[in-house]
Amino acid sequence: MTLQTLTDASIIDALRRKRFKATSQRIAICRIALASREHPTAKRIFAEVKKTYPTVSLATVYKTLHVLKQLRLVQELAFSKGENRFDSNMEPHLNVACLQCGKVIDVNDHGARRLILKAAEKTRYTITDQRFDIYGFCEKCKARMRLTTQ
Amino acid sequence: MTLQTLTDASIIDALRRKRFKATSQRIAICRIALASREHPTAKRIFAEVKKTYPTVSLATVYKTLHVLKQLRLVQELAFSKGENRFDSNMEPHLNVACLQCGKVIDVNDHGARRLILKAAEKTRYTITDQRFDIYGFCEKCKARMRLTTQ
DNA sequence: TTAATTGCAAACTATTTGCAATAGC
DNA sequence: GCTATTGCAAATAGTTTGCAATTAA
Numbered sequence: 404m405t406l407q408t409l410t411d412a413s414i415i416d417a418l419r420r421k422r423f424k425a426t427s428q429r430i431a432i433c434r435i436a437l438a439s440r441e442h443p444t445a446k447r448i449f450a451e452v453k454k455t456y457p458t459v460s461l462a463t464v465y466k467t468l469h470v471l472k473q474l475r476l477v478q479e480l481a482f483s484k485g486e487n488r489f490d491s492n493m494e495p496h497l498n499v500a501c502l503q504c505g506k507v508i509d510v511n512d513h514g515a516r517r518l519i520l521k522a523a524e525k526t527r528y529t530i531t532d533q534r535f536d537i538y539g540f541c542e543k544c545k546a547r548m549r550l551t552t553q
Numbered sequence: 554m555t556l557q558t559l560t561d562a563s564i565i566d567a568l569r570r571k572r573f574k575a576t577s578q579r580i581a582i583c584r585i586a587l588a589s590r591e592h593p594t595a596k597r598i599f600a601e602v603k604k605t606y607p608t609v610s611l612a613t614v615y616k617t618l619h620v621l622k623q624l625r626l627v628q629e630l631a632f633s634k635g636e637n638r639f640d641s642n643m644e645p646h647l648n649v650a651c652l653q654c655g656k657v658i659d660v661n662d663h664g665a666r667r668l669i670l671k672a673a674e675k676t677r678y679t680i681t682d683q684r685f686d687i688y689g690f691c692e693k694c695k696a697r698m699r700l701t702t703q
Numbered sequence: 704t705t706a707a708t709t710g711c712a713a714a715c716t717a718t719t720t721g722c723a724a725t726a727g728c
Numbered sequence: 729g730c731t732a733t734t735g736c737a738a739a740t741a742g743t744t745t746g747c748a749a750t751t752a753a
Contacts, residue, residue: 424727424732445718460735465718481631484743486717497668499676508676514668518647522687526649526658530689537672539680574707574752595743610710615743634718636742 409437417474431456432467436477437491442498442507444486480534495519497535503544559587567624581606582617586627587641592648592657594636630684645669647685653694 414433415425423429435451436443443451449464468489471477480488480498488507490498495515499508515535523530540548564583565575573579585601586593593601599614618639621627630638630648638657640648645665649658665685673680690698 419728422732426727426733428734458735462719462736463734466733479633481633483629483631483637487633497672499672499678499680501678502681508678510672510675512668512671512675514664514671518662518664518668518685519687521662521664522647522649522660523689525660525662527692528649528651528658528687528689529695530687531652532688534684534686534688535668536684536686537669537678537680538682538684539673539678542677545679569753572707576708576752578709608710612711612744613709616708619744 409434417476418470421474423470423474428452428456428459428463429467429470431459432464433471433476436468436471436489439491440509442480442488442490444488446486448489478532478534480536495533495535497537499537499539501541501544502538503540503548506541508541559584567626568620571624573620573624578602578606578609578613579617579620581609582614583621583626586618586621586639589641590659592630592638592640594638596636598639628682628684630686645683645685647687649687649689651691651694652688653690653698656691658691 411430411434414430414437418425418429418433431452432448435448439448441447445461445464445468448468449459449461452459452464468477468479471489472479475493476491478490478493480490482488492509494511497510497512497515499510500506515533518535519530519533522528561580561584564580564587568575568579568583581602582598585598589598591597595611595614595618598618599609599611602609602614618627618629621639622629625643626641628640628643630640632638642659644661647660647662647665649660650656665683668685669680669683672678
């Protein structure tokens with residue numbers, strides 16, 4: 404499923420296929436989580452859903468994100484500090500993250516796929532998922548740091 | 554610094570160069586954290602250090618691991634559930650992890666380095682670190698699963 | 704001598720869980 | 729109608745912090 408075909412109908416469908424109830428809260432949370440390319444945190448999604456669904460709870464957001472993981476529609480990315488983030492890009496890709504501002508850029512590169520094949524070959528593991536993170540400093544933060552240290 | 558040259562003297566040296574005090578607890582924790590290839594958790598390191606240093610505290614282990622991160626001698630790997638793990642292999646490599654038993658195999662592959670260069674080029678980020686995780690099922694667990702489902 | 708570090712306990716934060724009320728199927 | 733799900737509050741787990749006593753430099 405790609406971003407273009409992501410309608411409420413397709414969300415309801417994906418939920419029902421695995422016998423999950425398509426509640427209105429769930430549909431709203433799924434819509435936001437799956438449409439975002441910003442690798443949002445649970446709290447960020449919560450804040451977004453509240454705009455149209457003021458009574459929703461953070462616990463429901465967490466529970467729905469767990470459902471989306473089971474449906475293999477999102478991946479949870481844990482970091483050594485702060486909250487986890489959720490990524491709806493399930494294709495092998497690179498997350499290039501800024502250590503200063505937290506901005507994450509997705510880079511699609513065939514090298515990622517090639518690396519997975521090689522790892523499978525060398526280890527004889529059956530591969531199901533992957534996470535390629537690259538950490539550093541984005542252009543904006545680099546410029547800002549140059550200014551503050553002069 | 555490689556595993557072969559990792560002596561107490563070199564640990565003390567690395568600490569002092571950055572003006573950290575070389576306490577006996579720190580040396581013991583560093584020795585264990587840097588020698589391990591098992592991506593240990595803080596608790597695992599704590600249990601190991603206690604064998605020779607029964608009065609050490611978990612807080613000191615965490616503080617020392619933070620020092621090792623500052624020295625760029627270990628990397629902290631967070632997962633969406635459970636404790637973080639610490640990896641003393643600082644070269645670009647793949648962590649091939651079994652989702653069933655948790656076993657992690659390091660795979661050194663030049664493709665990893667190539668991917669970092671490409672990401673830097675495309676995003677203009679200055680890259681400092683990376684983490685390449687591949688998840689799946691190891692041969693042993695696959696065999697075990699075939700047996701239990703038959 | 705003095706400033707950093709230790710070990711304890713308490714604090715903190717992100718996430719999960721139990722449960723009565725509610726809503727989908 | 730039955731069962732899953734919601735939203736609240738409380739619990740949990742991992743990690744961090746404050747502080748008096750101790751130790752390295």
